[in-house]
Amino acid sequence: xxxxxxxxxxxxxxxxxxxxxxxxxxxxxxxxxxxxxxxxxxxxxxxxxxxxxxxxxxxxxxxxxxxxxxxxxxxxxxxxxxxxxxxxxxxxxxxxxxxxxxxxxxxxxxxxxxxxxxxxxxxxxxxxxxxxxxxxxxxxxxxxxxxxxxxxxxxxxxxxxxxxxxxxxxxxxxxxxxxxxxxxxxxxxxxxxxxxxxxxxxxxxxxxxxxxxxxxxxxxxxxxxxxxxxxxxxxxxxxxxxxxxxxxxxxxxxxxxxxxxxxxxxxxxxxxxxxxxxxxxxxxxxxxxxxxxxxxxxxxxxxxxxxxxxxxxxxxxxxxxxxxxxxxxxxxxxxxxxxxxxxxxxxxxxxxxxxxxxxxxxxxxxxxxxxxxxxxxxxxxxxxxxxxxxxxxxxxxxxxxxxxxxxxxxxxxxxxxxxxxxxxxxxxxxxxxxxxxxxxxxxxxxxxxxxxxxxxxxxxxxxxxxxxxxxxxxxxxxxxxxxxxxxxxxxxxxxxxxxxxxxxxxxxxxxxxxxxxxxxxxxxxxxxxxxxxxxxxxxxxxxxxxxxxxxxxxxxxxxxxxxxxxxxxxxxxxxxxxxxxxxxxxxxxxxxxxxxxxxxxxxxxxxxxxxxxxxxxxxxxxxxxxxxxxxxxxxxxxxxxx
Numbered sequence: 001x002x003x004x005x006x007x008x009x010x011x012x013x014x015x016x017x018x019x020x021x022x023x024x025x026x027x028x029x030x031x032x033x034x035x036x037x038x039x040x041x042x043x044x045x046x047x048x049x050x051x052x053x054x055x056x057x058x059x060x061x062x063x064x065x066x067x068x069x070x071x072x073x074x075x076x077x078x079x080x081x082x083x084x085x086x087x088x089x090x091x092x093x094x095x096x097x098x099x100x101x102x103x104x105x106x107x108x109x110x111x112x113x114x115x116x117x118x119x120x121x122x123x124x125x126x127x128x129x130x131x132x133x134x135x136x137x138x139x140x141x142x143x144x145x146x147x148x149x150x151x152x153x154x155x156x157x158x159x160x161x162x163x164x165x166x167x168x169x170x171x172x173x174x175x176x177x178x179x180x181x182x183x184x185x186x187x188x189x190x191x192x193x194x195x196x197x198x199x200x201x202x203x204x205x206x207x208x209x210x211x212x213x214x215x216x217x218x219x220x221x222x223x224x225x226x227x228x229x230x231x232x233x234x235x236x237x238x239x240x241x242x243x244x245x246x247x248x249x250x251x252x253x254x255x256x257x258x259x260x261x262x263x264x265x266x267x268x269x270x271x272x273x274x275x276x277x278x279x280x281x282x283x284x285x286x287x288x289x290x291x292x293x294x295x296x297x298x299x300x301x302x303x304x305x306x307x308x309x310x311x312x313x314x315x316x317x318x319x320x321x322x323x324x325x326x327x328x329x330x331x332x333x334x335x336x337x338x339x340x341x342x343x344x345x346x347x348x349x350x351x352x353x354x355x356x357x358x359x360x361x362x363x364x365x366x367x368x369x370x371x372x373x374x375x376x377x378x379x380x381x382x383x384x385x386x387x388x389x390x391x392x393x394x395x396x397x398x399x400x401x402x403x404x405x406x407x408x409x410x411x412x413x414x415x416x417x418x419x420x421x422x423x424x425x426x427x428x429x430x431x432x433x434x435x436x437x438x439x440x441x442x443x444x445x446x447x448x449x450x451x452x453x454x455x456x457x458x459x460x461x462x463x464x465x466x467x468x469x470x471x472x473x474x475x476x477x478x479x480x481x482x483x484x485x486x487x488x489x490x491x492x493x494x495x496x497x498x499x500x501x502x503x504x505x506x507x508x509x510x511x512x513x514x515x516x517x518x519x520x521x522x523x524x525x526x527x528x529x530x531x532x533x534x535x536x537x538x539x540x541x542x543x544x545x546x547x548x549x550x551x552x553x554x555x556x557x558x559x560x561x562x563x564x565x566x567x568x569x570x571x572x573x574x575x576x577x578x579x580x581x582x583x584x585x586x587x588x589x590x591x592x593x594x595x596x597x598x599x600x601x602x603x604x605x606x607x608x609x610x611x612x613x614x615x616x617x618x619x620x621x622x623x624x625x626x627x628x629x630x631x632x633x634x635x636x637x638x639x640x641x642x
Contacts, residue, residue: 001038001039001040001041002040002251002252003040003041003042003043003248003249003251003252004031004032004035004038004040004041004042004043004252004254005042005043005045005238005249005250005252005253005254006028006031006032006035006042006043006044006045006254006256007028007044007045007046007234007253007254007255007256008024008025008028008045008046008047008256008257009024009049009255009256009257009258009261009265010046010047010048010049010092010093010094010230010233011046011047011048011049011077012048012049012052012054013048013049013050013055013058013069013070013073013074013077014054014055014057014058014073015073016073016076017076017077017080017307018304018305018306018307019290019304019305019306019307019310019335020258020289020290021077021307022080022084022307022323023287023290023323023327024256024257024258024287025046025081025084025086026084026085026086026320026323026324027256027287027323027324027329027402027404028044028046028086028088028256029044029084029085029086029087029088029459030320030324030404030459030460031254031256031402031459032044032087032459033458033459033462033478034399034400034459034483036478036479037455037458037459037478037481037482037483038396038400038482038483038484039482039484040252041248041249042089043089043090043238043245043248043249044087044088044089044090045088045089045090045092045233045234045237046077046081046086046088046090046091046092047090047091047092047093047094047233047237048070048073048074048077048078048091048092048093048094049094049226049230049233050066050070050074050093050094050095051094051095051212051213051214051223051224051226051229051230052130052210052212052213052226053127053130053210054127054128054130055069055070055212056210056212057127066212067095070093070095074093078091080307080308083308083311083316084307084308084311084316084320085316085320085461085462085463090237092233092236092237094214094229094230094233096236098236098239099232099233099236099237100214102232102235102236102240103214103224103228103229103232103236104214104215104216104217105217105241106232106235106272106276107203107216107217107218107224107228108217108218109276109277110160110272110275110276111217111218113275114161115160115161115164115275116158116159116160116161116203116218117158117159117161118156118157118158118159118219119156119157119158119159120154120155120156120157121154121155121156121157121159121202122152122153122154122155123152123153123154123202124138124143124150124151124152125150125151125152125153126143126145126146126148126150126151127151128143128145128146128148129143129145129146130225130226130227131225131227132153132202133150134197134199136197138150145260155206155209156206157202157203157204157205157206157222158202158203158204158216158219158222159200159201159202159203160200160201160203160228160271160272160275161200161275162198162199162200162201162267162268162271163198163199163200164275165270165271165274165275166193166196166198168271168274169193169267169270169271169274170190170193170194172270172280173186173189173190173193174190178283179280179282179283179284180266180283180284180286181283181284181285181286181330181401181402182286182329182330182588182589183557183589184330184588184589185259185262185266185284185286185330187557188262189262189263189266189267192263192267193267198267201225201228201268202225203224203225203228204216204219204222204223204224204225205222205223205224205225206221206222207221207222207223208221210223211223213225213226213229214229227264227268228268228272231264231265231268231269231272232272234253234255234281235250235278238250250278250279251279251282252282253281253282254281254282254283254285255269255281255283255284255285256285256287257284257285257286257287258286258287258288258289259286259287259288259289260289262286265284266284266286269281285329285402286330287327287329287330288327288329288330288331288332288333289332289333290305290327290332290333290334290335291332291333291334291335292305292334292335292336293334293336294334305335307319310337310340313337314337314340314341314344314509315344316461316463317348317461317463317464317506318340318343318344318348318461318506319340320460320461321343321344321347321348321408321460321461321464322339322340322343322344324404324405324408324460325343325347325404325405325408325409326339326340326343326405327404327405328403328405328406328588329402329403329404329405330588331588337511338511341509341510341511344506344508344509345508345509347412348505348506349506349507349508349509350508351412351415351416351419352415352453352505352506353503353505353506353507354419355415355418355419355422355446355450356450356468356471356503356505357502357503357504357505358419358422359422359443359446359447359450360471360499360500360501360502360503361501361502361503362427362428362443363443363447363499363501364499364500364501364502365431365501366427366431366439366443367440367443369498369499369500369501370496370497370498370499371443371444371447371493371494371495371496371497371498371499372439372440372441372443372444372495373440373444373495373496374440374441374444374445374495375437375438375440375441376441377441377445378441380421380424380425381441381442381445384417384418384421384445384449385445385449385490387413387414387417387634388414388448388449388452388490389487389488389490390410391410391411391413391414391452392452392456392483392486392487393487394407394410394594395407395408395410395411395456395483396483396484396487398410398594399459403593403594404460406593406594406595408460410594411453411456411457413634414449414452414453415453417634418446418449418450421442421445421446422446425442427439427442427443430442444493444495447472447493447499448490448491448492448493450468450472451469451472451474451492451493452486453468454468454469454472454474455469455476455481455483455486456483456486458476458478458481464505464506467505468505470500471499471500471503471505472493472499472500473497473498473499473500474493544602545600545602546600546601546602546640547598547599547600547601547618547640547641548571548572548598548599548601548638548639548640548641549596549597549598549599549630549631549635549637549638549639549640549641550569550570550571550572550577550596550597550599550637550638551569551570551594551595551596551597551637552567552568552569552570552592552593552594552595552596552597553568553569553570553576553593554567554568554576554593555567555589555592555593556589557584558580558608558609558611559610559611560609560610560611561608561609562584563582563584563585564580564581564582564584564608564609565580565581565582565583565584565589565592566578566579566580566611567579567580567581567583567592567617569597569599569615569617570637570638571599571601571615571637571638572636572637572638572639573638577599577601577614577615578611578612578613578614579599579613579614579615579616579617580608580609580611580612580613581613581616581617583617583619583626585626586626587626595628595630596630596631596634596635597617597618597628597629597630598617598618598628598629598630598631598641599615599616599617599618600615600616600618601615603615603616
């Protein structure tokens, strides 16, 4: 089984850590824990990027040397992660001597091969990005990231022959569809490469302008460009070239980044690896931004979210769960305390916490806190057992594909079904009528499913997971637990064992007073909307419409239409239905795949931009975009609405 190596970007130390940093690092921690439960040997790397113009400027502003400044801010990052439930194997700093030596060795190797040359260049230099921009890349003459006018600088520098590897990189991405994911970012990089705009990369800065960096081994008058330096942390942290860690973990490397650093990781980095003789990384996993009131976080706007404060207010487990559940990986997501509290109360308090409270209490009341032995299973029991196995399978499949929100939703389909199973089975009635065998079977099914849920949640919320398993008196060992087994096994919880008779997990909370966020603008009072007169349909007309629930299997871009998807839906027929739908503006492919949708199944097929559509997916337009119509709980594919 291939080892698993996960990296965060190394965070730039010109500012303290915020929600975006916390999200990326928590996701990396969750992935590392998840792959540990798959039985893989794992390595988790994070760290700080400490060279460049902005560091010098920040140090001067704070009245200290660059080294003193980076020591202070780097420690802030390093100290924060354990309080977020994050356990890493290596914290790398670009000021580490071992890292500097690695950078110089790679530079010399690429220089000796002829892929670094000396030349003169003039370009638009943004100090915020610490990079040159071409005229094409500027937006109305401004840096696209910082919206400030760059300074035109002409100077002699060293250049990496990045353009030499343009065709190789394009073909490699085409041959390896999962190399960059989600697909939208893969397409973005391919579009850049198809435009033929890839230029050679300036990889040095003259010491006359900047001395805070790694000195070039072949010219002591220059230091290395911060990106060429920083990206090599993924190699230096494994003690390349002779380290056992490099031999063990590099073949399984996965990078995790936000979309604003897509180009350095998707273009600079693979071409650098190719030139230096390294195998490319396995996957580049790209996530969107966390927005606050639909605006990207910014110190100047005063909307930066402090992760430690949020975790302190609402609990670390709830905070971690919210981040992975709320953001569909790859898309932007909005953060608010109201949304966090709503998710906590609905998913954790009402669903999961209520389930544990009810079932443990009934086990205590009816069986003195002893796990009962199940008797013969009924069809209802078998349905729940099969749903539990399916939920575990889907969870593993989706989590492995970095679709965390969908993975958690598949697990919550089971949690909600278990609460309904309690209501329909009515253990209190079984107890009153003396049907002990049936009562014991119902409670055993519930307890065993609760154990499965708790195990699967360990990567996302380890503290809560271990607390739940503790209440079930299950000895949890991450080294010996296999999520693959949870999808197939049944009966792991031993009858006759003890459980706690109360839970108390996830009490409901209210929104804490927001002190640090800018005041919201008053919402205009809604105006009455004129409703058109209804044109009634006869019941016979309605009977002609056949609505069926189906499961989305695949989502692809329409080859001839920018706003359309080609979607395959399982409607319980021999072959999936092909449906052409205008949902691209509102949903990423990953947000649709695996979802259940309502389809007008007897609509006459018609061609849309050359492809036949064999039905219509029903959706609602809202002020925020689009919502899919679906069943309140999972149903077999092809189920007809009535």
